[in-house]
Amino acid sequence: MAMEHTAKAFDEDLQELARLVAEMGGLVERQIVDSVDSLIRRDINLSARVVATDVELDKLQHMIEERGVLTIARRQPMAVDLREIVGALRVATDLERMGDLSKNIAKRVAALDSDFHPLKLIRGLEHMTDLVQSQVKAVLDAYAAHDVPAAMVVWKGDEEVDAICTSLFRELLTYMMEDPRNIGFCIHLMFCAKNIERIGDHATNIAETVFYMIEGQPIGASRPKGDMTSFSSTSSVG
Amino acid sequence: MAMEHTAKAFDEDLQELARLVAEMGGLVERQIVDSVDSLIRRDINLSARVVATDVELDKLQHMIEERGVLTIARRQPMAVDLREIVGALRVATDLERMGDLSKNIAKRVAALDSDFHPLKLIRGLEHMTDLVQSQVKAVLDAYAAHDVPAAMVVWKGDEEVDAICTSLFRELLTYMMEDPRNIGFCIHLMFCAKNIERIGDHATNIAETVFYMIEGQPIGASRPKGDMTSFSSTSSVG
Numbered sequence: 001m002a003m004e005h006t007a008k009a010f011d012e013d014l015q016e017l018a019r020l021v022a023e024m025g026g027l028v029e030r031q032i033v034d035s036v037d038s039l040i041r042r043d044i045n046l047s048a049r050v051v052a053t054d055v056e057l058d059k060l061q062h063m064i065e066e067r068g069v070l071t072i073a074r075r076q077p078m079a080v081d082l083r084e085i086v087g088a089l090r091v092a093t094d095l096e097r098m099g100d101l102s103k104n105i106a107k108r109v110a111a112l113d114s115d116f117h118p119l120k121l122i123r124g125l126e127h128m129t130d131l132v133q134s135q136v137k138a139v140l141d142a143y144a145a146h147d148v149p150a151a152m153v154v155w156k157g158d159e160e161v162d163a164i165c166t167s168l169f170r171e172l173l174t175y176m177m178e179d180p181r182n183i184g185f186c187i188h189l190m191f192c193a194k195n196i197e198r199i200g201d202h203a204t205n206i207a208e209t210v211f212y213m214i215e216g217q218p219i220g221a222s223r224p225k226g227d228m229t230s231f232s233s234t235s236s237v238g
Numbered sequence: 239m240a241m242e243h244t245a246k247a248f249d250e251d252l253q254e255l256a257r258l259v260a261e262m263g264g265l266v267e268r269q270i271v272d273s274v275d276s277l278i279r280r281d282i283n284l285s286a287r288v289v290a291t292d293v294e295l296d297k298l299q300h301m302i303e304e305r306g307v308l309t310i311a312r313r314q315p316m317a318v319d320l321r322e323i324v325g326a327l328r329v330a331t332d333l334e335r336m337g338d339l340s341k342n343i344a345k346r347v348a349a350l351d352s353d354f355h356p357l358k359l360i361r362g363l364e365h366m367t368d369l370v371q372s373q374v375k376a377v378l379d380a381y382a383a384h385d386v387p388a389a390m391v392v393w394k395g396d397e398e399v400d401a402i403c404t405s406l407f408r409e410l411l412t413y414m415m416e417d418p419r420n421i422g423f424c425i426h427l428m429f430c431a432k433n434i435e436r437i438g439d440h441a442t443n444i445a446e447t448v449f450y451m452i453e454g455q456p457i458g459a460s461r462p463k464g465d466m467t468s469f470s471s472t473s474s475v476g
Contacts, residue, residue: 062456069324072310086307173421180415187411187428190444194429218300 006075010133013071014081017064018086018144021095021121023062025140028095028102029133032199035105036129039192040122041113050106057099064092068134080216087213091143094202094209101195101202108188113134121189124168125196132196135203143210151210154203155219161200168193244313245300251309251412252319255302255326256382259338262298263378265291266333267338267371269348270437274367277430278360288344295337302330308376318454325451329381332440332447336374339433346426356413359427362406363434369399373441381448389448391443393457397437406431 037049068085071077078087126138133153143151172186172193211219269288276284306323309315336348373392380388410424410431451458 065324069310069320072307073314073320076311076314078311082307082311086303087325097335115378125270166348173425180418183414183421187425189423191432194310228334 008083009035010071010075010077013067013075014084017067017071017085020060020064020067020142021091022144024064024092024095025062025136028098029101031057031102032133032136035102036125036192037060038106038109039112040126045110046095047106047109051103054103055193057096060098060204061092061219065089075114083216087143087156087209089211094205098199098202098217101159101199105192105195108192112185112188117185121168121171121175121186124164124171125189125193126160128164128168128169128193128196131164132200132203135161136186137189139203139206143206146210146214148211148214151167151207155207155211158200158204165193165197188235195238206229248309248313248319250404251313251440252322255305255309258302258305258327259297259329259455260382261380262295262302262330262333263374264293265298266336267374267378269295269337269340270367270371270374270434271330272362273340274430274434275343275415276347278364279348280347282347285344285347285361287339295334299330299334303327309452321451321454323370325381325447328447329444332443335441336437339437343430343433348428350423350426355423359406359413359424362402362428363411363431366399366402366406366434369395370404370438370441370459373399373438377441377444377448381444384448384452386449386452388443393445393449396442399435403435446476 003048034046034049037043068089072082075081132185135157139154141147142154142198148168165187169190172190175182176186269291272284274290275281276288306327310320310323337428374396377389377392379385380392407428410428413420414424446457
């Protein structure tokens with residue numbers, strides 16, 4: 001009877017943790033979209049809202065950490081149950097970082113005072129953001145459903161995001177070389193693209209956490225890398 | 239007698255955690271210096287070593303997480319003891335991120351094939367790195383000594399790092415506007431400077447963790463911000 005009571009209380013703790021992670025995940029998905037939207041539409045109000053909302057994400061992460069740790073201390077779970085809680089803590093850490101990166105994008109909106117905004121570049125950034133957002137959604141669904149194959153699809157899909165980022169960097173460089181007046185704007189877009197790419201990296205981190213939670217060991221094979229932005233794209237014209 | 243035994247075992251667990259965090263901290267300090275050194279001296283071998291060493295940091299972080307969580311489950315510590323373990327987990331997460339950022343700097347070395355490297359820019363980057371490295375060292379010492387005032391000195395000192403970064407960005411922009419052939423090199427240096435600035439941000443995170451560990455509550459006042467790189471420096475000339 002006492003054991004049953006403990007098991008029930010533990011299940012409730014786990015459900016509450018999962019609920020908080022889902023809440024945080026939903027908020028982060030919106031932050032990603034809103035930050036890039038605010039940049040593209042130069043919407044200062046929306047960008048200010050993204051920056052303000054980031055505080056909530058930090059609070060949620062600390063709440064998840066606190067609840068998770070207290071659950072471990074009270075219920076002394078072992079093996080698979082313990083991994084479940086550690087998984088929630090890790091996912092919350094990645095979500096908090098994603099929120100930070102979105103905030104960094106939104107903070108650039110106020111600086112974008114140039115009239116220069118070629119549609120092709122904007123479309124590239126939007127395409128990249130759509131892809132990353134769908135990666136984030138898919139990996140959070142995989143986390144909630146404990147679905148390792150679905151998580152592995154996200155893990156492998158990061159290659160495409162990196163490839164788009166590299167090609168966007170090349171285009172931005174061309175614009176900068178053509179006319180020095182484009183440099184300021186293009187640098188902002190480069191930092192934004194890099195931030196979105198890194199949000200994608202955190203989605204793959206979450207995919208790895210799903211693997212670890214279910215399989216009980218860290219993922220073995222190394223992640224495919226298509227990102228060459230730090231290796232070649234800028235130097236080739238530098 | 240049994241309680242004494244438990245207390246002694248718990249103390250040993252804590253000491254082991256502190257030892258692992260110190261080992262990780264020492265490694266990260268070296269990674270920061272080596273990554274910027276490899277960039278300035280264009281030393282491909284050194285940069286490859288930084289990239290390879292990052293794997294060790296990831297392993298150490300997971301080891302700290304695992305030990306910390308097992309200690310919580312086994313010893314069921316409360317209040318201050320629990321915060322001590324949560325603090326170790328948080329510091330390890332920040333150190334792992336600092337390692338990642340150093341790796342990102344080192345990965346750019348292979349791409350720097352231009353002959354252009356003005357001494358003034360290099361000195362600026364070195365100065366910023368020296369400052370951040372001393373911040374990292376100081377905050378790890380404060381963490382080891384449970385010294386809140388020392389941690390607060392680091393917390394406030396981040397303003398200077400951000401100011402140097404902003405001024406370095408301005409100079410880089412000038413070089414880019416002057417001659418498009420400098421653009422590739424300058425962009426690499428911008429991303430490196432941004433990475434170093436963000437390593438500094440993680441040092442202030444650790445300062446906040448020290449405060450939380452000792453005081454039992456999150457730090458209240460907001461951190462002074464001198465970083466305007468995402469607000470104005472590029473747009474003003476863009």
